[in-house]
Amino acid sequence: GTHFETITVHTEADKVGIVTLNRPKQLNALNDQLMDELGQALQAFDADPAIGCIVLTGSEKAFAAGADIAAMAKYSFADVYKGDYITRNWESIRGIRKPVIAAVSGFALGGGCELAMMCDFIIAADNARFGQPEIKLGVIPGAGGTQRLPRAVGKSKAMDMALTGRMMDAAEAERAGLVSRVVPFDKLMDEALGAALIISDFSRIAVMAAKESVNRAFESGLSDGVMFERRLFHSLFATADQKEGMDAFLTKRKAVFQHQ
Ligand code: CO8
Numbered sequence: 414g415t416h417f418e419t420i421t422v423h424t425e426a427d428k429v430g431i432v433t434l435n436r437p438k439q440l441n442a443l444n445d446q447l448m449d450e451l452g453q454a455l456q457a458f459d460a461d462p463a464i465g466c467i468v469l470t471g472s473e474k475a476f477a478a479g480a481d482i483a484a485m486a487k488y489s490f491a492d493v494y495k496g497d498y499i500t501r502n503w504e505s506i507r508g509i510r511k512p513v514i515a516a517v518s519g520f521a522l523g524g525g526c527e528l529a530m531m532c533d534f535i536i537a538a539d540n541a542r543f544g545q546p547e548i549k550l551g552v553i554p555g556a557g558g559t560q561r562l563p564r565a566v567g568k569s570k571a572m573d574m575a576l577t578g579r580m581m582d583a584a585e586a587e588r589a590g591l592v593s594r595v596v597p598f599d600k601l602m603d604e605a606l607g608a609a610l611i612i613s614d615f616s617r618i619a620v621m622a623a624k625e626s627v628n629r630a631f632e633s634g635l636s637d638g639v640m641f642e643r644r645l646f647h648s649l650f651a652t653a654d655q656k657e658g659m660d661a662f663l664t665k666r667k668a669v670f671q672h673q
Pocket of ligand 1: 438439440442443478479480481482483498520522523524525546547550553554555556
């Protein structure tokens with residue numbers, strides 16, 4: 414396969430893709446190369462018919478400590494504006510249609526917190542720390558932090574995080590709804606892979622439709638969103654997987670989905 418320098422890539426049970434951020438000396442600080450490699454790896458898993466779900470993780474100490482400050486420090490407005498810094502290669506994860514689970518241990522700060530929030534849901538280790546500390550550097554979040562954090566935790570906590578730059582621990586993040594589950598660090602990958610394996614055995618069409626429909630909740634008003642969901646729901650009755658899933662329930666056996 415492709416050789417990467419800033420990430421490692423492997424699969425579990427031939428159906429879950431795992432991407433591990435791997436710049437340990439910089440606490441997985443996110444630079445252009447890493448974001449390009451991450452985009453390539455995610456797109457390859459998205460295109461691989463064997464893969465049903467993707468897990469994105471870092472190290473015990475850091476999921477990612479943010480955008481690479483050393484790379485950014487000298488940039489001018491003209492550099493970042495003309496080079497389309499951030500959006501050039503930061504948004505590729507949004508185009509991934511299969512579910513992406515963030516398994517977060519240690520620091521998820523700045524762009525690292527934003528990257529975790531671009532995933533479909535976050536499972537955190539008990540040592541996880543989330544924050545948007547950009548204000549301390551004289552800037553603000555630039556990869557969706559001021560938009561996704563309030564949607565996840567509400568205005569008051571999002572403002573608190575963006576204005577003070579303080580960190581949230583895993584328990585606070587779970588209370589606030591930023592993460593879906595918290596587990597001890599040594600159970601983190603088991604928990605994330607367990608969820609990913611469950612998802613990858615479901616109808617891939619239904620899984621992609623569920624992801625698309627939940628994401629629609631953040632883009633539309635309620636009646637448009639409900640109509641979008643209803644049409645997707647109706648369309649799933651055209652799949653063999655719907656017949657299989659419902660027949661398996663009625664005949665008391667495990668469904669075997671063909672993703673058709
Ligand atoms: N960028 C570059 N290097 C970093 C970063 C970073 N974000 N974070 C840590 N490192 C490096 C340190 O410089 C240090 O390197 P060295 O050993 O060469 O001195 C090494 O990683 C280890 O870090 P520390 O010694 O600081 O480790 P500590 O355990 O003492 O502290 C912290 C850990 C608290 C995580 C601390 O490193 C820290 O505060 N890091 C910076 C966090 C931060 O401000 N992040 C936000 C960055 S700005 C941002 O993300 C904007 C996003 C906009 C969109 C994306 C644009 C690309």
